[in-house]
Amino acid sequence: MRAVRFHEYGGVETLVVEQVPEPRPGPGEIRIRVAAASVNPIDWKARAGALRGMISVELPAIPGRDAVGVVDEIGAGVRGVSAGDRVFGLGGVTGATAELAVLSAWAHAPAEWTDEEAGGAALAAVTAMGGLNALGPLRGRTLLVEGAAGGVGSAAVEIAVARGATVIGTASERNHAFVASLGAVPTTYGTGLAERLAALAPGGVDLALDTAASGSLADLVAIVGDLARVSTVADHARAAELGVRVVNAENDSALLAEAAELGRQGRYTPRVERTYPIERIAEAHAYAGRGHTRGKIAIRV
């Protein structure tokens, strides 16, 4: 099969499209014929070697954590899915940017989502939901999402709004209309955030989810006034210093099914800023690595 691979750690020039052996699903896994995958920060961090010592990546590696496609092989013990079903989901830390990918968590993709949207849904949705679930009930609460324009942040905004929260989302000015379209009140991140929030939410901000790792975690704790009402999916170092709850993505099919149901109801649509064909993976990684993606970057396989 054709896949993207990198044989050594380095810049985007290490990415090549080549013929590689086909993966096989183990027990509890499925294999899909990939229609689209997405680029997540973990992809370019892994390619650059930034995760060495934290997450083991065997070289040569196929980048990609999530994808959508049609089921073509089913591992032992798997129920509830048939060959030909269109599913989106998560495999290992790597492996998704290929014609065939093995998934260990999946859900049926809503017909409402294009392949590009569904291919970018899985990691963002489980991460956003994990971060939100750590904060407790959302209905009637005012939630701040730091980094609301990114893949995880934009998913978190829509899902939190669907769960009944009033959401304020930080983004650069150029993304304010986008953040508003997700259902949040946009504001700028950085200096003066507490003052802007005091004006936007006179009753106070109850909860905060950090998806930006911008160094603002201590400010978010001060704004909310309680460590237990802040979570981060991005700033592991400062969270450890402050005692803030860190949430990592889990390959959780129940969360994917919940995201898909919101998709069917029209209450969550993964937003795709750019789509690249697999041959242009280097450009996709370069764009994603700038850290200012609006929603998701999709890769057509």
Ligand SMILES: NC(=O)c1ccc[n+]([C@@H]2O[C@H](COP(=O)([O-])OP(=O)(O)OC[C@H]3O[C@@H](n4cnc5c(N)ncnc54)[C@H](OP(=O)(O)O)[C@@H]3O)[C@@H](O)[C@H]2O)c1
């Ligand atoms: N723990 C886990 O399992 C897990 C899973 C997935 C992701 N993550 C981490 O979560 C973070 C977000 O992931 P992602 O996929 O959402 O990344 P992403 O799509 O690349 O996020 C880019 C967004 O970040 C925003 N941003 C940049 N600087 C900011 C700042 N100082 N304050 C607020 N927002 C800022 C940008 O908005 P503007 O363009 O408007 O500046 C852009 O929309 C990454 O650090 C990623 O590694 C962790």
